[in-house]
Amino acid sequence: MTTIDLFTVSDAERERAVAHAKSAAAEAAMIPDIPADTPLRPIRQVAVIGAGTMGGGIAMALANIGIPVTLIDANPQGLERGIQRVKDNYDGSVSRGKLDPAERDRRLALITGSLQMADVKEADMVIEAVFEDMGLKQGIFRDLDTLAKPGAILATNTSGLDVDAIAAVTTRPQDVVGAHFFSPAHVMKLLEVVRAAKTAPDVIATLMDLGRRMGKVAVLARIYPGFIGNALFRNYTREAHFLVEDGALPHEVDAALKKFGYAMGIFAVHDMAGNDVGYQTRKAQMATRPTDRRWNDLILKLCYLGRFGQKSGKGWYRYEAGDRSPRRDHEVEQFIVEESARMGIERRPMTEDEIIKRCLYGMVNEGAKLLEQGIALRPGDIDISYLTGYGFPAHHGGPMYLADRIGLANVLADIRRFHAQDGFWWTPAPLLEKLVREGKSFADLQMTN
Numbered sequence: 001m002t003t004i005d006l007f008t009v010s011d012a013e014r015e016r017a018v019a020h021a022k023s024a025a026a027e028a029a030m031i032p033d034i035p036a037d038t039p040l041r042p043i044r045q046v047a048v049i050g051a052g053t054m055g056g057g058i059a060m061a062l063a064n065i066g067i068p069v070t071l072i073d074a075n076p077q078g079l080e081r082g083i084q085r086v087k088d089n090y091d092g093s094v095s096r097g098k099l100d101p102a103e104r105d106r107r108l109a110l111i112t113g114s115l116q117m118a119d120v121k122e123a124d125m126v127i128e129a130v131f132e133d134m135g136l137k138q139g140i141f142r143d144l145d146t147l148a149k150p151g152a153i154l155a156t157n158t159s160g161l162d163v164d165a166i167a168a169v170t171t172r173p174q175d176v177v178g179a180h181f182f183s184p185a186h187v188m189k190l191l192e193v194v195r196a197a198k199t200a201p202d203v204i205a206t207l208m209d210l211g212r213r214m215g216k217v218a219v220l221a222r223i224y225p226g227f228i229g230n231a232l233f234r235n236y237t238r239e240a241h242f243l244v245e246d247g248a249l250p251h252e253v254d255a256a257l258k259k260f261g262y263a264m265g266i267f268a269v270h271d272m273a274g275n276d277v278g279y280q281t282r283k284a285q286m287a288t289r290p291t292d293r294r295w296n297d298l299i300l301k302l303c304y305l306g307r308f309g310q311k312s313g314k315g316w317y318r319y320e321a322g323d324r325s326p327r328r329d330h331e332v333e334q335f336i337v338e339e340s341a342r343m344g345i346e347r348r349p350m351t352e353d354e355i356i357k358r359c360l361y362g363m364v365n366e367g368a369k370l371l372e373q374g375i376a377l378r379p380g381d382i383d384i385s386y387l388t389g390y391g392f393p394a395h396h397g398g399p400m401y402l403a404d405r406i407g408l409a410n411v412l413a414d415i416r417r418f419h420a421q422d423g424f425w426w427t428p429a430p431l432l433e434k435l436v437r438e439g440k441s442f443a444d445l446q447m448t449n
């Protein structure tokens with residue numbers, strides 16, 4: 001058992017967690033080597049490339065604060081669909097009484113569609129949001145290098161591609177930065193600002209400020225697979241999937257996560273998003289991935305079975321027509337049990353405590369690695385990213401804050417136990433070991449910044 005009750009949080013503790021989040025959000029705006037009075041580049045006009053899910057949402061986030069946007073797509077249908085989605089979103093807000101019709105019209109008038117890349121020429125900032133493909137993005141940045149005006153900020157909304165490799169195809173890498181929005185981009189509060197090797201300080205300062213103006217919490221990250229948020233999320237989902245292979249059923253993992261405070265369990269989330277999200281990348285990685293560690297492929301196998309999630313009426317759960325509530329499905333549970341046997345795993349019952357620890361400590365250990373490599377500046381930046389972008393329960397204050405509350409020595413003892421059981425993925429982060437040796441907590445690192 002952990003030293004604290006992970007499922008019941010007192011009012012006083014809840015207040016402390018919320019206060020921590022508030023100060024973490026304020027501190028995230030401070031970048032040690034970029035003075036607060038750094039002159040910002042003026043952002044009067046923005047171009048967004050790619051009118052898909054993200055491009056449309058980013059255009060709305062900008063129009064919502066009065067910035068004119070040119071929304072550019074290479075494909076006429078893509079552009080039409082994108083503009084229509086923006087209209088539908090604003091209309092939805094009007095019909096829910098959340099937006100005045102005149103304000104909707106004013107915002108819509110700020111968004112102009114275009115099929116011409118050359119229409120970036122007036123933009124003070126260009127935000128690229130085309131498909132997640134390095135060759136495609138590099139091609140766009142080559143064009144931007146010739147078409148964008150001097151001094152324009154060139155941002156990419158990549159979810160995890162190497163921003164240095166994108167910057168390298170331009171003659172102005174100092175102007176290139178990652179602007180990682182979350183979906184839906186006009187709603188989600190997190191903006192990861194990704195600092196590439198040559199990004200100029202005033203580009204960072206300007207994007208951080210723009211994030212704040214859009215009502216978001218901007219968090220600085222360095223280049224790393226998945227930056228801050230998705231790096232933690234990868235560890236969280238991996239453990240959830242291993243738990244299922246090791247003996248838990250999807251509804252048991254989800255029930256523990258909900259009891260911990262998440263609005264939805266991870267398997268219900270997968271079914272909602274579609275189990276085929278990331279399918280191509282996973283398949284491509286299978287051929288070359290290292291063989292010295294355990295991998296989880298159940299989600300791919302569910303896709304082979306046509307279990308894509310809500311959209312196909314079945315995934316980790318089954319769904320009745322017109323109803324999104326997940327229901328246990330004997331068929332998939334049987335499949336999971338057979339898969340464990342096929343992998344030679346002897347299934348065992350999983351306690352709620354083990355479920356939460358494995359999902360949480362995977363993130364904490366990764367968070368410590370991000371800190372020691374300088375990918376994240378402070379533990380609070382990790383907490384606020386996870387609270388605002390990934391639905392981490394507010395009353396727990398973020399994964400690093402909660403780890404401190406549990407006690408890092410306790411966390412490390414469990415990580416060592418998991419490491420002995422499961423190997424590679426649980427290799428303890430040297431920073432975590434160091435903090436425990438010195439009797440310190442993550443909060444001690446926060447203060448040194």
Ligand SMILES: NC(=O)c1ccc[n+]([C@@H]2O[C@H](COP(=O)([O-])OP(=O)(O)OC[C@H]3O[C@@H](n4cnc5c(N)ncnc54)[C@H](O)[C@@H]3O)[C@@H](O)[C@H]2O)c1
Pocket residue numbers: 049050051052053054055072073074075078079082129130131132133136140157158159160180181182183
């Ligand atoms: N969907 C998400 O949840 C999410 C979250 C964060 C980041 N991202 C990243 O944002 C980017 C866009 O993702 P999305 O989900 O909006 O994709 P999407 O498939 O919805 O839209 C991509 C759009 O780009 C357009 N496009 C393709 N090639 C183009 C070109 N050469 N010039 C102009 N337009 C072009 C397409 O026509 C399409 O409309 C990706 O890099 C993705 O990894 C996505």
